[in-house]
Amino acid sequence: MAAARERLQRGHLRRSDRRRHGPFLAEVLTRDHARPTLALLDTSVRYQRAPSAWVGGDGTWTDRDHLLTHAHTLYQRMLCPDCGRTLTECGSGAYNVQTRICEPSAAIQRWRKENKDPAPGIVLFAVPSEAAADSPTVASAPAWWREKYGTPTE
Ligand SMILES: [Zn+2]
Incomplete structure (x- = not known):
């Protein structure tokens, strides 16, 4: 466990780490406090650059970048194609319609x-x-x- 944490802190992960941690990180991305990270990952995907490049990295893809973008892909698969919310969120509760004028x-x-x-x-x-x-x-x-x-x- 400590060895995995050290590898994560150094930005080095084994493939099994990515498989194990990806779903967890995808779930973390659904939370409100992760919005800045999600925006960073959206930007990273949009401009096809390593996420770490947006926070001072030299643009080299690290294992941590691969883990984050893998989690981002898993997160995208958790979204409802109709409303864009997570499938868990759009499958529960009641909603009303609001309008706005452009x-x-x-x-x-x-x-x-x-x-x-x-x-x-x-x-x-x-x-x-x-x-x-x-x-x-x-x-x-x-x-x-x-x-x-x-x-x-x-
Ligand atoms: Zn929906």
């Missing part, structure tokens, strides 16, 4: 409803109205964004 999508849908025969090649994109540009979200935008898109105070 204002940029709503603006584009309104435009389409009002313009039944748009010119060929027209491309739609939503931009914030002045009221939206005055929102705290826009006010907290980086300076380069505010310079490009402006704010009502400018």
